[in-house]
Amino acid sequence: MGLASHFGPWRLGTVPNTTGTTAGTINNMGATEVTQTITLPFASINSSLTGTAFVLPAGAMITYFKYFVTSTFSGATTVKLSIGATDVTAATTVTGPAAPANMTAATAADAVTSLFNNVGTTDAIITYTATKAATLTTGSVTLQVTYTVRSSDGTYNPTSQTA
Numbered sequence: 568m569g570l571a572s573h574f575g576p577w578r579l580g581t582v583p584n585t586t587g588t589t590a591g592t593i594n595n596m597g598a599t600e601v602t603q604t605i606t607l608p609f610a611s612i613n614s615s616l617t618g619t620a621f622v623l624p625a626g627a628m629i630t631y632f633k634y635f636v637t638s639t640f641s642g643a644t645t646v647k648l649s650i651g652a653t654d655v656t657a658a659t660t661v662t663g664p665a666a667p668a669n670m671t672a673a674t675a676a677d678a679v680t681s682l683f684n685n686v687g688t689t690d691a692i693i694t695y696t697a698t699k700a701a702t703l704t705t706g707s708v709t710l711q712v713t714y715t716v717r718s719s720d721g722t723y724n725p726t727s728q729t730a
Contacts, residue, residue: 600630602713607695609640609703620648621693621712625719629683629712632656638707639663642700646708650691655679658698661708685721686714 580596587593603621611618623629632648632655645658682691695710 598715598717600713600715602711604709604711606637606707606709607646607697608638609699609706612644612697612699612706613703616697616699618695619692620695620710623686623691623693623712623714624716625687625689625691626717626721627686627691628715628717628721629655629686630715631713633711633713634659634661635709635711636661636664636707637709638705640699640706640708641704642702642706643698644700644703644706644708645698646710647696648710649694649696650679650682650686653679653682655682655693658696662706685717688719 579599580594582591582593582595585592585594603623605620634646640662642662643660644662645660646656647654647658648656693712
């Protein structure tokens with residue numbers, strides 16, 4: 568299937584509480600990391616230079632953004648990502664393939680460290696802004712965000728009902 572829906576966060580591991588000092592008695596639980604993707608073909612960039620890329624759950628911790636050029640653009644193209652009015656990446660050139668494997672890691676703007684650590688207490692809408700040559704006739708880029716699912720306050724500790 569490949570896709571799952573759940574009300575997070577999930578805690579994975581076998582020992583939820585430390586009861587000793589050896590493996591098997593020390594808390595080994597962690598939170599789930601997930602990925603969302605969206606593909607922007609040249610036609611969608613030609614019709615609109617802005618749009619919604621992702622919606623992240625409240626409390627999420629962003630690990631990274633990546634761009635995969637799946638088909639070289641026929642003209643200069645950049646993409647920038649924002650949460651609300653805050654740019655979370657610089658405008659990144661996605662015109663042609665970049666090593667390795669057509670992938671470019673997005674560079675986060677310095678002012679957004681706190682947003683990467685916790686997107687906030689409500690779901691965060693991440694939008695894109697593209698710039699392009701006068702008329703694109705070819706090209707496609709896939710945007711990817713990877714983040715850790717956490718509670719809306721940024722923790723991933725289980726409640727007493729889920730421990």
